[in-house]
Amino acid sequence: xxxxxxxxxxxxxxxxxxxxxxxxxxxxxxxxxxxxxxxxxxxxxxxxxxxxxxxxxxxxxxxxxxxxxxxxxxxxxxxxxxxxxxxxxxxxxxxxxxxxxxxxxxxxxxxxxxxxxxxxxxxxxxxxxxxxxxxxxxxxxxxxxxxxxxxxxxxxxxxxxxxxxxxxxxxxxxxxxxxxxxxxxxxxxxxxxxxxxxxxxxxxxxxxxxxxxxxxxxxxxxxxxxxxxxxxxxxxxxxxxxxxxxxxxxxxxxxxxxxxxxxxxxxxxxxxxxxxxxxxxxxxxxxxxxxxxxxxxxxxxxxxxxxxxxxxxxxxxxxxxxxxxxxxxxxxxxxxxxxxxxxxxxxxxxxxxxxxxxxxxxxxxxxxxxxxxx
Numbered sequence: 066x067x068x069x070x071x072x073x074x075x076x077x078x079x080x081x082x083x084x085x086x087x088x089x090x091x092x093x094x095x096x097x098x099x100x101x102x103x104x105x106x107x108x109x110x111x112x113x114x115x116x117x118x119x120x121x122x123x124x125x126x127x128x129x130x131x132x133x134x135x136x137x138x139x140x141x142x143x144x145x146x147x148x149x150x151x152x153x154x155x156x157x158x159x160x161x162x163x164x165x166x167x168x169x170x171x172x173x174x175x176x177x178x179x180x181x182x183x184x185x186x187x188x189x190x191x192x193x194x195x196x197x198x199x200x201x202x203x204x205x206x207x208x209x210x211x212x213x214x215x216x217x218x219x220x221x222x223x224x225x226x227x228x229x230x231x232x233x234x235x236x237x238x239x240x241x242x243x244x245x246x247x248x249x250x251x252x253x254x255x256x257x258x259x260x261x262x263x264x265x266x267x268x269x270x271x272x273x274x275x276x277x278x279x280x281x282x283x284x285x286x287x288x289x290x291x292x293x294x295x296x297x298x299x300x301x302x303x304x305x306x307x308x309x310x311x312x313x314x315x316x317x318x319x320x321x322x323x324x325x326x327x328x329x330x331x332x333x334x335x336x337x338x339x340x341x342x343x344x345x346x347x348x349x350x351x352x353x354x355x356x357x358x359x360x361x362x363x364x365x366x367x368x369x370x371x372x373x374x375x376x377x378x379x380x381x382x383x384x385x386x387x388x389x390x391x392x393x394x395x396x397x398x399x400x401x402x403x404x405x406x407x408x409x410x411x412x413x414x415x416x417x418x419x420x421x422x423x424x425x426x427x428x429x430x431x432x433x434x435x436x437x438x439x
Contacts (some may be wrong), residue, residue, distance in 0.1 A: 066293075066314060068185070073118060074196070074431075075115055076117075081181070082290075083282075083283045083286030084184075084282045084283045085103040085181060087288075088251060090289070090394070091180070091201070091285070091370075092174075092180070092372065092379065094352045094380070094381050095120065095203040096381075097177045098177065098381055099178045099181070099379070100178075102177070102180070103178075106184055107187055114189060115183070116194060116392065118194045119254050120196050120224045121197050121270055121274055121277075124169055127267065129167045130170065130195065130264070130267060131265070132170070132171055132261070135151070135259060136224065137256045138163070141271070148241050150372075151226065151258060154229055155224055158233060159223040159229040159233070168329060169194075169195055170187065173207075173210060173260070173262070173380065175200065175279065195274070196200060196278070196279045197277060198279075199211045199274060200275070200402075201401070201431060202366070202398060203350070204351060205397060206243040206248075207240055208240035208243070211275055214401075218240070219240040219244075219263055221264065223262070224236050224247055224250050224258040224260050225258060226257075228245065230254070232377050234246050251327055256271070268398075274351075275401060279284065280428060286314045288300065289377045292297075307427075308428050308429075308430060310360050310394070311394060312369070313337065313344070313357070314392070315336070315344065316324045318383060319333065322385065327348050329349070330348065331347070343357065344357045344393060346371075352371070355369050363425050364409055364413040366408070367395060367425045369392045369394070369395060371394075374392050375390070395425050396430075397425045397428060399431055411433060
């Protein structure tokens, strides 16, 4: 890990490979395809850009920071490749609206390609990325994160499309309305946009963010790469590193998927090797609930992730296909998402499932900020 004279971590091309791989695991099927994200960031670094990262505790209490990320259905993202400037365009629009510079950025979700959002904006503009996010995973909607759960308003926010067109949402009744309006604009923009939202001060960030998740993604990616090199089982290595468990092994027997209202929604059926046992997983961009013979094995907010059995490559919901041999991992989420208040935003009932959340055993593998509880 290389650091500059400000004690910022200068992210290397090899570290981006590990972050993208680990973020694919944390993304639970969503967050955008990390393959596209890493190549876009590599190209900016090749042209001389630097992605600089600091920990949340290094951000001055009175400094402005905003979340950045991509919005839309992952199925759109792999067919309609973005220009890469959409998030920076949204951030500049938000700065213009506030009338103040925003020198720090943090990704809204560490899952998938969105894990690299703050790094990309940092490399493009010289702003500093913060090691953390608002989920410790990926979720499909704007209100589903620790910033909103902590009471930080989602607006003002800005969205920007591939043509550079921007829309500012200055005020909303609540974060759910912010999601509805931004999603509707994104659909009109072709189903994908860049987003900058939740301008907050450093003091607010410290009490609300999920800390050091870029570091966690890097470490998890290194675990997978090491397992590949040693020709050991990547899925087993991942659950050991995350206090998780292997919920199921088998192949994808059926996929029903549609893109609607800016989301990739559907269900998959997996069949065990050498037996008739089946597992059903339902998803809305991200995997939400896993059931076997009507028994719920795992639900949001815990992480349900598919990886290929041979090399541990994370499988996004946009690339699910018949016959793919996978392991299904269950990983405990950050305790910030397990409180009674948080479950109103991210628990199974927030997605319409009339089941109680039963936490997976084990402990979240990342750090938990000290201070005010959410």
